[in-house]
Amino acid sequence: MNLELKVNGEQWVLDVAAADVLLDVLREQVGTKSPKVGCERGDCGSCTILMDGRSVRSCLVLAVEAEGHDIVTVEGISYEGMSQLQDLFISNNSFQCGFCAPGIVLSATELLELNPNPSRHDVQEALAGNLCRCTGYEPIIDAVLAAGQGQGETP
Amino acid sequence: MIAKEFEYRRPTTLAEATQTLAEHPGLAMILAGGTDLVAWLRDDVIAPDLVVDIKDIPDLSEIKVVDDELHIGSLVTFTDLIESETIHEHVPLLAEMSETVASPGIRNRATMVGNICSAVPSCDAGPVLLVYDTTVHLTGPNGDRSVDINDWFTGLRETALTDDEVVTHLTLKLRKHGGVYVKLMRYAGEDLAQAAVGIAAYPDNEYRVAFGAVAPTPIRSARIENTLHGNELDDDLVARTVAMVPDEISPITDMRATAAYRTHMTAVMLKRGLWAARQRLDGTGPAYGARLV
Ligand code: FES
Ligand code: FES
Numbered sequence: 001m002n003l004e005l006k007v008n009g010e011q012w013v014l015d016v017a018a019a020d021v022l023l024d025v026l027r028e029q030v031g032t033k034s035p036k037v038g039c040e041r042g043d044c045g046s047c048t049i050l051m052d053g054r055s056v057r058s059c060l061v062l063a064v065e066a067e068g069h070d071i072v073t074v075e076g077i078s079y080e081g082m083s084q085l086q087d088l089f090i091s092n093n094s095f096q097c098g099f100c101a102p103g104i105v106l107s108a109t110e111l112l113e114l115n116p117n118p119s120r121h122d123v124q125e126a127l128a129g130n131l132c133r134c135t136g137y138e139p140i141i142d143a144v145l146a147a148g149q150g151q152g153e154t155p
Numbered sequence: 156m157i158a159k160e161f162e163y164r165r166p167t168t169l170a171e172a173t174q175t176l177a178e179h180p181g182l183a184m185i186l187a188g189g190t191d192l193v194a195w196l197r198d199d200v201i202a203p204d205l206v207v208d209i210k211d212i213p214d215l216s217e218i219k220v221v222d223d224e225l226h227i228g229s230l231v232t233f234t235d236l237i238e239s240e241t242i243h244e245h246v247p248l249l250a251e252m253s254e255t256v257a258s259p260g261i262r263n264r265a266t267m268v269g270n271i272c273s274a275v276p277s278c279d280a281g282p283v284l285l286v287y288d289t290t291v292h293l294t295g296p297n298g299d300r301s302v303d304i305n306d307w308f309t310g311l312r313e314t315a316l317t318d319d320e321v322v323t324h325l326t327l328k329l330r331k332h333g334g335v336y337v338k339l340m341r342y343a344g345e346d347l348a349q350a351a352v353g354i355a356a357y358p359d360n361e362y363r364v365a366f367g368a369v370a371p372t373p374i375r376s377a378r379i380e381n382t383l384h385g386n387e388l389d390d391d392l393v394a395r396t397v398a399m400v401p402d403e404i405s406p407i408t409d410m411r412a413t414a415a416y417r418t419h420m421t422a423v424m425l426k427r428g429l430w431a432a433r434q435r436l437d438g439t440g441p442a443y444g445a446r447l448v
Contacts, residue, residue, distance in 0.1 A: 001163075017160060018160065018161055018162060018163035018206065019157040019159065019160050019161055019196070020157075021156070021157060021193065021197075024156065040197060041194045041197070041198075042190055042194055042257070042260075042261055043345075045258065045260055048260055051263075054234070054263040055259055055260040055263060056260055056263055056264055057190070057260045057261065057264070059193075060189055060190050060193040060194060060261075060264065061189060061193065061264070062163070062186075062189065062193060062206075064163050064165075064208075065186070065189065065208060065210070107259065107260065110259070111259075124343075124344065125254075125259075125344065126259055128258050128259075128343070128344030128345040129257060129258020129259065129260050129261065129344070129345045130258075130260075
């Protein structure tokens with residue numbers, strides 16, 4: 001069936017089956033490789049995308065469900081260079097292998113959009129569904145806190 | 156990848172949805188948030204011929220108060236509940252529970268009604284909805300009907316919903332109360348419940364007590380409720396009810412916890428939860444969202 005999909009501001013017309021999962025369509029047909037295939041069951045967060053500004057696990061969305069929604073991946077937020085958050089991830093050496101990075105960048109982007117001054121607890125909660133097997137999370141959390149307005153103490 | 160092909164429909168009215176379901180008896184599944192459904196499709200736990208996406212049906216996303224009832228549409232997500240002023244004002248326990256569900260990326264899609272339709276033993280919404288006067292409203296080819304939440308869960312992953320029906324919304328009778336949801340997880344942040352306790356304390360020492368993840372379905376304990384009823388909460392009364400826990404639940408041992416651990420912790424959670432619910436009824440006690448274990 002025909003599917004019109006808006007990814008990173010571009011309109012795509014794709015031929016998909018009802019059973020095609022959004023994650024696979026984004027990677028194989030659209031060619032955006034930043035969402036990663038991890039657990040494929042909603043547990044790891046590596047396939048995270050933003051749908052209408054909210055983080056969503058693209059492994060648990062059928063491609064056909066995404067019609068009419070605004071899909072953003074890491075490619076989409078980096079067109080005009082890195083975001084401040086991404087720069088802070090680099091300067092904090094937040095990632096090692098980087099497999100979890102796209103999902104964490106987007107989950108943290110959503111958090112900072114909703115709550116520009118998160119506490120450490122807020123950051124931990126927001127990233128609780130993004131597993132990282134390399135870093136122990138601390139440099140990731142530090143970078144998100146630094147991207148917040150204050151230094152992230154609960155008011 | 157999902158191995159088996161299926162057909163996909165996105166009806167725009169409830170009538171169209173129920174008619175489509177009726178035309179495919181036993182072969183169609185309803186899709187809302189999809190966080191259970193798509194995972195189950197992938198795992199071949201289910202293999203429908205047809206998936207009916209109800210997200211284009213209007214008015215199913217409402218949270219509103221009508222007279223003395225809270226109305227929650229079947230497309231209301233856990234994130235919607237957490238972010239709703241109405242929920243925080245009237246039934247903050249629903250927000251407290253929602254915050255414990257998986258992670259933001261799941262909560263942004265998963266619906267509370269979907270949670271009780273999937274009806275896994277650890278469903279977080281179950282023990283909370285059971286401590287309120289909750290009614291599940293359904294529509295089908297033969298019209299509308301409603302089911303008391305106490306009659307909703309009929310077995311492991313089974314509910315009172317029939318093949319050709321769609322849940323439209325839930326209603327909760329609003330009464331003064333203090334509520335509590337205590338959820339045991341292996342680690343903070345994101346996990347299914349190993350055991351869970353939902354409690355509501357109402358004026359005049361009326362209590363409702365429900366458990367999750369310690370039986371094939373979420374369950375209420377009439378015995379514990381009756382013991383509490385009409386009596387001022389004190390250490391002795393709490394001890395007596397806590398001693399009933401092993402007879403009231405039937406937990407299993409699996410990779411997430413042993414039956415013995417679940418039983419022990421359920422008793423601890425009941426004890427802490429009873430005091431917290433009682434205090435919240437009085438406007439004191441730990442703020443909603445505070446973790447008791
Ligand atoms: S691949 Fe989607 S959550 Fe792990
Ligand atoms: S940096 Fe390797 S998984 Fe996070």
